[in-house]
Amino acid sequence: MPSDDKRWRIVETRMRRLGSRPDALIEVLHSAQEAFGFLDDDALRFVSDSLRVPPSKVFGVATFYHHFTLKPHGEHTCVVCTGTACYINGADEILSSIKAGLDVKPRETTADGKLSLLTARCLGACSLAPVATVDGAVEGRVSSSDLVAKLAGL
Ligand code: FES
Missing domain, CATH: 1.10.10 (Arc Repressor Mutant, subunit A)
Structure with missing residues (x-):
């Protein structure tokens, strides 16, 4: 061991x-x-x-497998859905905005250990696309700027 x-x-x-x-x-x-x-x-x-x-x-x-992570998770977790409905409605732009605003890419944690960013294939709320979760709470019809502001404020 x-x-x-x-x-x-x-x-x-x-x-x-x-x-x-x-x-x-x-x-x-x-x-x-x-x-x-x-x-x-x-x-x-x-x-x-x-x-x-x-x-x-x-x-x-x-x-x-996305389920596995090689680094410790941050204090907070944001999961951005990249399933078809969310992809069509701007999931890529959301991820780019998070990268630009908080310098973190999917499956990474910010340097200060505050936020881990993950992606998922479908969070089961396609009618609300684009969808993300922040610490498990579902956010529907997400706007990039609102989400980045929310994550920056954690
Ligand atoms: S594709 Fe995003 S919630 Fe279903």
């Missing part, structure tokens, strides 16, 4: 229950992220060694 942090025991126990097999990779990564909030190099290496899966494959899976 990378350290004597008790959370590694939780991950290891889960791994053992899954048979410590390479095909348990995604579930084990879920467990590690649940335990630590994100997947750092130690976690990826530990999973790779324990399941005998090449590090490149573990890294590939961890970066392919």
Whole structure:
């Protein structure tokens, strides 16, 4: 284990229950992220060694799925929907405005650790497109400038 942090025991126990097999990779990564909030190099290496899966494959899976994050989340989270209805209604412009105003790109956290920006395929509120959530609260018919101002004020 990378350290004597008790959370590694939780991950290891889960791994053992899954048979410590390479095909348990995604579930084990879920467990590690649940335990630590994100997947750092130690976690990826530990999973790779324990399941005998090449590090490149573990890294590939961890970066392919949007659910996984390699950095700690910020104090606040904004999710911008990039599904079809939101895309047509300006999701790209919203992301560009957030990048310009707050210097953060999707799947990143601002340098001050205040805000993590994520994207989603559909937040289930297409009639309100474009849609974003701020700390879990749904914002419909979002305007770029209003959202940037709201996020800057967090
Ligand atoms: S596409 Fe954005 S909420 Fe459905």
